[in-house]
Structures are given as C-alpha cells and as structure tokens.
Amino acid sequence: MDETLAEFIRRTILKIPMSEMMTILKAWDFLSENQLQTINFRQRKESLARDLLLLCQEKCASINDAALLDIICEDVDLFDMEEFKRSFKKILQRALKNVTVSFRDAEENAVWIRIAWGTQYARPNQYRPTFVVYYSQTPYAFTSSNRLKNIIPLLGQALTVASRHHRIVKMDLRSRHLDSLKAVVFKQYNQTFENYNSTAPLQERSLGLNINMDSRIIHENTVEKERVQRVTQETFGDCPLPQLEFAQYKLETKFKGGINGGILAEREEPLRCLIKFSSPHLLEALKSLAPAGIADAPLSPLLTCIPNKAMNYFKIRDK
Numbered sequence: 001m002d003e004t005l006a007e008f009i010r011r012t013i014l015k016i017p018m019s020e021m022m023t024i025l026k027a028w029d030f031l032s033e034n035q036l037q038t039i040n041f042r043q044r045k046e047s048l049a050r051d052l053l054l055l056c057q058e059k060c061a062s063i064n065d066a067a068l069l070d071i072i073c074e075d076v077d078l079f080d081m082e083e084f085k086r087s088f089k090k091i092l093q094r095a096l097k098n099v100t101v102s103f104r105d106a107e108e109n110a111v112w113i114r115i116a117w118g119t120q121y122a123r124p125n126q127y128r129p130t131f132v133v134y135y136s137q138t139p140y141a142f143t144s145s146n147r148l149k150n151i152i153p154l155l156g157q158a159l160t161v162a163s164r165h166h167r168i169v170k171m172d173l174r175s176r177h178l179d180s181l182k183a184v185v186f187k188q189y190n191q192t193f194e195n196y197n198s199t200a201p202l203q204e205r206s207l208g209l210n211i212n213m214d215s216r217i218i219h220e221n222t223v224e225k226e227r228v229q230r231v232t233q234e235t236f237g238d239c240p241l242p243q244l245e246f247a248q249y250k251l252e253t254k255f256k257g258g259i260n261g262g263i264l265a266e267r268e269e270p271l272r273c274l275i276k277f278s279s280p281h282l283l284e285a286l287k288s289l290a291p292a293g294i295a296d297a298p299l300s301p302l303l304t305c306i307p308n309k310a311m312n313y314f315k316i317r318d319k
C-alpha cells in the first residue's frame with residue numbers, strides 16, 4: 001500500500017464518530033471479526049486509526065476497498081435529523097394532546113430534546129420537563145430522571161420509530177454527568193493497562209518507613225506496594241475515569257443452614273439486602289482503596305466491572 005492510499009484510509013477513519021466506528025467497520029466487511037477483536041476501541045482516535053491502518057496494510061487494502069469505506073461513511077452522513085425531529089414530535093402529539101417538544105442541535109451528531117408533559121385535560125407542566133439527548137444512528141438515548149413512570153414506554157417508542165432502530169437500549173446506568181455516560185456507553189475511555197512500568201521501584205521515602213526498620217521488611221513492603229500499584233493500574237488504567245456518583249447492589253439469597261437453623265431456615269421468602277456505594281467520583285474512589293491500604297488488591301469484580309458492563313445498578317440472586 002502506497003503512502004497516498006494509506007493517508008486516505010487514515011483520514012477516512014478519523015472522520016468516523018467513535019460511537020459509530022464498530023458499526024461502520026462491520027458494514028465495510030474488509031476486516032474480519034477476529035481482526036477487529038484485536039483492536040482496543042477505547043484508546044484515542046489517532047491511536048485507533050493507526051492500529052486499523054496497520055491491519056489494512058497487512059491485508060493489502062486497495063483503492064477500491066478505501067473507496068467503499070468512504071461511501072459507507074457518506075451513507076452515515078445521510079441521516080436526516082430534521083425527519084427524526086418531525087417523526088418524534090408527531091408520535092408524542094398523537095399519543096398525548098397536550099405535550100410540548102423542543103429541540104436543540106448539539107455537537108457529535110446529537111440533538112437535545114426538551115419535553116413538557118401534559119394530559120388529555122391538563123396543559124404541559126413546563127416546570128418539570130424531561131430532557132433527552134439522542135445521538136444519531138445509535139440505539140442510545142440519555143434521559144433525565146422523571147417521576148412520570150408511565151411516559152417511559154411512550155418515550156422509548158417514539159425514539160425507536162423516529163430513529164429507525166429496532167429498539168432503544170435500556171441500561172442500568174445513571175449519572176449526573178453526560179460526558180461520563182457517553183464515555184461508558186460508547187467506550188470512549190481507556191481502561192487498559194498501558195504505561196505503568198512494573199519494574200520501576202517505588203521511592204522508599206514515599207512509603208513512610210522508619211529508616212531503622214529491618215531492610216527485609218522494607219523490601220517486602222516495597223514489593224507489596226509495587227504489586228498493589230501494578231494491579232490497580234491494570235484494573236483501572238492510566239486515563240481519567242468516567243464520573244459516576246454511586247453503585248447500587250440488590251442482593252437476594254436464601255438462608256443456607258442446618259436443620260436447626262430456626263426461623264431463618266423455615267423462611268420461604270429470600271433475604272433481601274440493598275448495598276449502595278456513593279462518592280462524588282466513585283470510580284476514582286474505588287481506584288484509591290487498595291493503594292491506601294483500605295482494601296485488598298485486586299478489588300471484587302462486582303466493583304471493577306462497572307464501566308465494562310455499563311451498569312451501576314445490579315441485582316444479585318442465588319443461582
């Protein structure tokens with residue numbers, strides 16, 4: 001592959017929105033599923049383009065292959081946002097006589113939607129609107145909390161029909177920070193261990209050790225702190241983490257005891273427990289637990305899986 005063709009492919013990849021990268025590459029059908037699985041789609045776009053370009057060079061991409069990728073990207077740009085707005089608004093107004101829908105275009109092919117809900121007999125309540133951010137040609141929409149639970153199915157139906165997707169994905173993920181939600185859902189952050197050098201010794205002064213302490217203890221403490229640091233970096237990565245404020249776990253289990261278990265053994269209903277972790281920046285707080293000596297490393301997968309599973313609401317039941 002000559003430099004001109006390689007540069008054209010690189011620039012074409014760079015203009016693809018990260019939220020649509022995998023969809024477009026699969027539609028291109030030039031790189032195999034196995035090849036795509038070797039790529040880290042959470043890294044920066046420049047690095048991602050470089051890795052994809054290497055695969056294209058290995059497979060000897062031609063000008064026709066590059067042209068096809070460009071055509072697919074142009075097809076993506078043909079999404080009619082105005083048609084989406086008209087369709088979305090019409091669906092809601094047909095279902096509810098009194099509803100106010102407003103739109104504001106945003107960056108990254110997104111549109112902000114403000115909905116003031118009324119009823120058949122009452123005007124829309126402008127003081128308690130619902131806000132929705134929809135990213136074109138994706139099955140994801142981010143909504144503000146709403147006390148009117150009965151409107152959620154209608155909202156989902158309107159988004160599904162207007163966006164021409166088979167369904168809008170419902171996720172057990174909540175945060176006050178839209179950028180963090182986007183980073184988790186669209187895998188726009190890097191949670192992969194890359195830059196930490198596990199062979200680099202920690203400074204003894206950072207350990208707060210007594211200079212008269214036995215050198216063997218100092219060495220053991222240094223090795224352990226290096227291990228904790230390495231495991232923490234491998235688990236959470238080096239880049240800033242998405243800002244989530246809490247994680248909630250609902251546990252259901254039945255008492256597992258002997259014959260003389262008493263009242264609990266006779267109980268048919270499962271025991272229920274709700275555990276909630278909260279912090280202004282939960283993931284960074286979890287990342288600091290082991291290095292601070294508050295928890296063992298590695299942390300439980302139930303805590304570290306939050307970004308990968310794109311969830312901070314969990315239900316855990318007995319198998």
